[in-house]
Amino acid sequence: MHNEPRKNTPRIRIAFFGELLMRLSPPGNELPFQSPRFDVHFGGAEANVAASLAILGHDSAMISALPDNALGRACAGELxxxxxxxxxxxxxxxxMGIYFLSPGAMHRPSEVLYDRANSVFACTSADSYDWPRLLTGAQWLHLSGINLALGESTAQAALNAVRAARAAGLSVSFDCNYRSKLWGSRSPQAPALIRDVAGQADLIFGNDRDIALMLGLEFTxxxxPERFRAAAEAALDAWPRLRRLAATERHLRNVDDxxxxxxxxxxxxLWITKPHTLTHIVDRIGGGDAFAAGLLHGLFQQMTDEAALEFAMAAACLKHSVPGDVNLLxxxxxxxxxxxDGFEVKR
Structure with a gap:
């Protein structure tokens, strides 16, 4: 049974560190350049969570680097x-870091093309961030493994952020977000780097594949649910600080269902929600970030663990009905x- 958020809970300030991106995608289900148009959205793994939590009434603060031009200012303005x-x-x-999304349909999967090499964020040196100052007033830090994949500078900056957060007494949530396309030739470094950050986290968003990668294990x-249970036991044994491991699992009949x-x-x-059927999906990009924001919101609102997970699933499901990277609900x-409550028009 779901319990309502508790009112008058203390306001928590959450700091987010990661790259901000501009997304370009053809309208509808067109292929790229099928027509001479692109829809534009701004987002990024951490930014999507930050915006969703801000919409849910939390004090979200974004830490990143942007180009000093119209694109960078438009992105900041959207946040x-x-x-x-x-x-x-x-x-x-x-x-500006850019990615192109070719939306899938039916049995044609979606595809992402990254164009973010040498972006302002990727080229900003790790020592440019004054973490004690940037984290002042925050009680929580959220970041993802994408920072670790983008290059040595961003990886070091992420490690510095986590260490500074721990020194200041902040809680840390970490979304593993392993993206093989981004790691490229640096992929041999991925397990150790991701493991370094995961070991400092209170809450990890990751599945059995992420834990297997970090710990050099195999869950067969x-x-x-059984793979996740085994992975969670291994993660909780490996990292004394870790309190929760959370993930979503999908069964795909096709792109739309x-x-x-x-x-x-x-x-x-261990908690496992009932499966939710999603049909005629509008946009699944950012679904994991909506799940992360929903779970954090539930925990910040002092819901029970079970209720927070149910709320997170509601956020993830509803995000699939919203175009763009951010869950606006x-x-x-x-x-x-x-x-x-049903599907009647709310008047």
Missing amino acids: HRHGVDTSSLRYTGGR HTNA QDIFGMMATRER RESDMLSFLAQ
Whole structure:
């Protein structure tokens, strides 16, 4: 049974570190350059979580580097519009990180093409970030493994951020977000680097494949919940600081119709949600980030672990109905989803 968020909970400031990106995608389900148009959205793994949490009423602060031009300012303006504190963004000469999304349909999968090499964020030196100052007033730091994949500077900056957060007494959440296309020739470094950050986290968003990569293990159970259970036991044994491991699992019939459910393990027990059927998906990009934001919101609102996981799944499911990278829906929308209020027009 879902429990309502507790009102008058202490306001938590969450700092986010990661690259901000501009997404270009052809309209509808067109192929790239089928027509001479692209839809533009701004986002990024950490930025998507930051914006969603800001919309849910939390104090989100984005730490990143942007080009000092119209693209960078438009990106910052979009975050600010959603309520994210953008005062810690750096602006300098250089280029914006871009990715092209070719939306799939039916049995044609979506495809991402990255154009983010040598972006301003990737080229910013690790010692450019004054972490004690940037984390002042925050109680939580959220970041992802994408920072580790982009180059030596961003990897070192992420490690510095986590160490500074720990020294200042902040909690840390880490989304493994392993992307083989981004690691490229640096992929042999991935397990050790991701493991270094994961070992400092209170909450990890990752599945059995992520844990297997970091710990050099193999989980061969035939079903996803059992693989996740084994991976969670290994992760909790390996990292004394870790309190929760959470992930989603999908069953894909095709690009437009899927089933998704959530899993979370603590040192006490394992929770698994019921599967949710998603049909006629509008946009699945950012679904994992919506899940992360939903779980953090639930925990910050002092929901039970089970209720926080259910809320996170509601956020992930509803994100699939929203174009763009960010889940723009509010707490009442997720609670309505959980209450199964139906599909009549809300007047």
